[in-house]
Amino acid sequence: MSTSIATAQGRLAVHQSGTGPSILLLHADSGRASQWDEVAARLARDHRVVSFDFRGSGDSAPARNEDYSYAGRAEDIGAVIDQLDLDRPVIVAHSGSGPAALQYAKRHPDRVGAILLADPPSDPRQMPAEVKRKFLDDLAGPDGLDAQKAFYKGIAGGDPQVRERVLKDTESADAKARQGFARAMAEWNPEPDLDGWNGPLMILASRGNDTPAALYRLRPDIAHRVVENTGHWLHLDRPEAIEAAIRDFAAPLEAEGEPATADA
Secondary structure (H helix, E strand, C coil): CEEEEEECCEEEEEEEECCCCEEEEECCCCCCHHHHHHHHHHHCCCCEEEEECCCCCCCCCCCCCCCCCHHHHHHHHHHHHHHCCCCCCEEEEECCHHHHHHHHHHHCHHHCCEEEEECCCCCHHHCCHHHHHHHHHHHHCCCHHHHHHHHHHHHCCCCHHHHHHHHHHHCCCCHHHHHHHHHHHHCCCHHHHHHHCCCCEEEEEEHHHCCCCCHHHHCCCCEEEEECCCCCCHHHHCHHHHHHHHHHHHHHHHHHCCCCCCCC
16 A cells, blocks of 8 residues: 655655554665565565655655755654554665664664664775765766766666666655765764664675675674675565565564564
8 A cells, every 4th residue: 555644844655565563664765665565565464564765765755954864864764653653663774774774763762673774884984085075076966866876786786677677766866865865874973873772683785785894894793694696775686585584583573572682
């Protein structure tokens, strides 16, 4: 079922299906909720599955205040959880939605059951300042969409259908949103957000993101798993493997009625 909800910054397009324990699926920067459709259909057999387009993405309205920071997007997460009355969902956050999920969770730990980060951003502090500055300048220029597509094409992996789908979805993002998303990532210090959430946390990573800058190098106690044979959109490349990983992670929460352990 597709609908929308009103927020202070504009309407958000929301999709939900199934019944049972709640799972909230969050898309990457300049993506859209439909990138989770294959996984959502599998999970909806016995879960209430919700996804939505972030502000300035997909079918959602651009933010009235042009705030595309992680804190701003955490407000979107809160609006969806509150208005749909989700009961401590397991949040599965792909890529740039991961920091937004962590920021929401550290402010509202009683509203979140667990967090699974799917190929989250690497530590941007390890990226040369001139590289970040050039990318931000390119995004702000007249060919900003082409710059975004070029970057995504390089990390999308080997499946041409996945690559074309991701590039097409990028076109639906508002230009100011694309710039704001990139700026938020370039300026992000992951350590306060990793330290701020004390609940269950796990990371799934593509092989391409298994680098010295990976978040789990910062916090070796975080459970993590590398998913082989995927690009950055690992849930599009291998939906069956991501469904299984989500189920394994969520199972203790559902069995015990309380937060799963990070070793799930």
